[in-house]
């Protein structure tokens with residue numbers, strides 16, 4: 319009937335009698351593998367996710383008409399990956415001023431699935447003892463056995479619409495670059511190129527949602543609550559006793575306080591670089607200025623832990639993202655495919671072959687990515703800076719390719735995130751090009767690529783214009799998230815040996831991923847990264863979660879530190 323408002327779904331109140339060995343907040347790249355490994359070790363695990371289900375196997379429902387008779391949702395189909403930019407409602411986090419997925423799977427439900435075995439320097443350059451590339455061998459092996467990734471996602475083994483790949487790699491070949499299968503040679507990221515590599519399997523998104531989470535869900539020790547938002551960690555001094563939760567808006571989730579097993583239980587925050595930092599602030603852990611914002615907010619004034627129990631740590635500092643610099647070329651051979659139209663006005667043959675046997679262009683990630691190519695630029699400060707270039711068939715013309723240059727490992731610029739009185743997170747200091755050598759690497763990389771593409775006949779430059787110097791071009795792009803953002807945010811709860819409670823200390827978690835000043839509160843997700851990596855981050859975050867699980871499981875059952 320018209321004009322009858324539906325009653326809001328009711329949240330179930332939790333029973334206080336049940337306790338959990340581990341409560342994990344957030345089901346993204348960090349949270350899912352942790353939940354699997356901890357429940358595999360026989361511990362009871364409660365995984366809290368504020369968002370609704372995403373992929374079909376978890377009960378997701380968001381889908382275009384052409385998927386109506388299938389179990390798949392828009393999240394399952396690689397060719398619909400960029401729908402997040404067209405239709406973000408109900409999918410993206412509304413409390414973050416950047417793009418982030420707030421559905422089951424977080425970033426690994428909404429991203430393009432790019433999947434890279436980390437370069438050894440990604441660990442060795444900035445991570446502390448115990449987290450060097452040699453320490454991560456087992457974790458990386460376990461991860462890539464589970465999710466090997468593929469350069470050829472269509473189940474017929476073919477790549478579709480590769481004209482753009484051929485055009486650009488003709489220039490790289492002519493300039494002496496080498497083609498390789500990227501994940502077979504993670505340590506070779508200098509003047510090499512390859513096909514884009516994705517976590518996809520069987521022509522579908524796959525990744526942690528289809529592997530780790532499936533295995534966890536088959537264990538009696540594991541419980542998943544979706545549509546359930548963690549407000550804060552409940553703690554007595556340095557000991558977390560549980561998590562206060564509330565149901566997400568317009569959803570039937572859970573509400574109340576969930577408790578960890580008395581004495582031995584642990585809480586792990588895996589809510590993403592902004593989400594975990596926000597939860598720390600709301601739990602009285604962070605810089606004093608941010609804790610005061612929470613204390614003075616309408617929503618938390620009454621529940622905020624008293625000031626004597628605050629733990630002052632540099633949460634929100636050390637914010638990092640790949641510095642993104644977009645260039646654009648055009649070439650008559652390039653063929654554009656309208657992936658956005660594939661949602662509502664698809665090409666019938668493409669949806670038919672995808673539905674029949676997961677073949678064709680829709681098994682590839684939108685918007686037709688590749689080639690991906692790498693070069694290392696030595697800096698005057700003695701630091702090698704890694705550039706990862708990612709091309710896609712998209713731009714201002716039908717024959718355009720946009721190529722994003724990501725400045726990663728070796729970059730030294732850092733920013734800051736803060737919380738507003740409405741308890742939304744905000745990037746207050748953008749982390750882009752604050753260091754002269756970072757900027758020099760970006761300019762030098764661009765200068766070189768212009769030379770590498772020079773042998774390509776009929777290629778025209780759209781951006782930078784041919785009469786613009788590389789320095790002028792880089793200077794013309796503001797160093798703000800609006801134009802530089804790569805959606806690869808990390809670093810807000812940095813791991814390190816220098817305890818952030820002490821003067822000049824910069825770290826929020828120790829090398830067991832445990833928050834300084836707490837005996838049973840951990841952070842395991844993008845937040846703990848001390849520095850940037852070469853390629854897109856999700857596989858490295860899963861590897862970090864594998865390693866962290868091992869370290870956490872090896873800790874003595876009861877470990878008590880003095881209350882702050």
Ligand SMILES: Cc1cc2nc3c(=O)[nH]c(=O)nc-3n(C[C@H](O)[C@H](O)[C@H](O)COP(=O)(O)OP(=O)(O)OC[C@H]3O[C@@H](n4cnc5c(N)ncnc54)[C@H](O)[C@@H]3O)c2cc1C
Pocket residue numbers: 343344345346347348349366367368369402417418419420421422423424425426428429430431432433434546547548549588589590591593594597805806807842843844845854855856857859
């Ligand atoms: C549009 C886009 C495209 C990207 N493309 C790629 C790519 O192709 N390849 C790649 O490697 N990386 C890509 N990334 C980055 C990658 O997805 C992220 O770096 C990664 O997912 C971060 O992992 P995480 O575990 O730290 O957080 P997330 O994956 O963001 O997971 C955090 C989870 O916590 C939940 N949460 C937050 N707060 C709360 C709370 N209070 N209570 C309960 N739950 C909460 C969120 O809903 C979310 O599910 C992309 C990111 C975006 C946004």
